[in-house]
């Protein structure tokens with residue numbers, strides 16, 4: 323029988339020391355050791371959802387249950403967002419990612435929160451659709467406060483953009499202009515901020531990957547980051563996505579061929595099976611506490627992938643973020659993790675880190691004492 327060979331997968335990048343390379347998990351050895359011993363340290367990262375609001379309606383959105391459900395439009399006040407960030411900074415969180423469950427840029431508290439984090443010496447990052455980053459002040463705040471910015475473009479033409487995001491196609495050019503403005507600020511001020519054009523591959527936009535990559539290169543961003551939308555990632559939608567793999571793989575190779583010293587392309591596929599279906603490959607929920615998931619509704623959720631789902635609520639950060647210390651690493655927190663059946667989870671953002679804990683730490687598969 324032909325052996326299943328991970329190394330035989332397609333080339334994802336040519337520069338291995340990059341932010342999308344999950345082997346960076348081995349740099350969290352202290353956290354891995356603690357988790358393997360049943361202890362939780364303060365998380366490396368905080369994933370914060372300042373508001374459950376979005377200005378588009380992507381066909382693949384894994385936050386549909388939030389954006390179209392009871393939590394729709396829940397928003398943190400600026401006062402609470404600043405208090406939460408202040409607590410997380412004191413606690414020792416190093417990276418602050420403002421991301422899903424809506425678009426963070428729709429909460430006016432985002433900008434002062436980012437400035438507070440930057441001033442404290444910690445790092446910000448954001449994943450946004452970029453539509454509302456439309457003034458110099460906002461563009462400058464992101465460029466000067468973020469270690470990286472990911473703008474979800476997800477199309478190579480205005481027409482497809484309009485279809486996959488269910489908005490006016492004219493929005494496409496608006497986003498391109500906003501990206502160009504941030505690139506200009508980063509370059510003029512020599513800022514250490516990696517701007518990435520992001521592309522979530524879905525059957526509906528699979529034909530335009532290389533076109534979007536060429537646009538990204540033209541815009542002058544540092545990275546083009548393509549990765550698949552997960553099949554079965556929307557609760558209540560068990561649809562298996564049928565990806566045209568030949569069309570996709572050919573374009574991802576074309577993207578790699580567009581690289582220069584200052585422009586790198588990434589076709590990230592290692593979190594999925596070769597045909598982009600769910601592939602967990604680990605036995606238990608163990609890596610979630612590398613990150614704390616703070617929802618716009620005032621709750622802390624077990625992980626990014628179950629944000630907004632009450633079954634996976636660990637505790638509340640509202641109104642007192644300090645109370646996080648009462649439940650973080652508690653028996654109740656571990657019990658929730660221990661009850662998780664991985665086979666019932668959607669794509670696990672930190673699944674590769676769970677694999678590393680099981681294989682490299684618990685089973686010493688890399689013979690750690692022999693460099």
Ligand code: SF4
Pocket residue numbers: 376377378379380382383384385386422423424425451474
């Ligand atoms: S931009 Fe993000 S949160 Fe908004 S609809 Fe698209 S995937 Fe969902």
Ligand code: SF4
Pocket residue numbers: 606607608609610624625626627628662664667668669670671672673
């Ligand atoms: S997706 Fe499942 S296994 Fe992964 S961190 Fe979340 S609960 Fe744990």
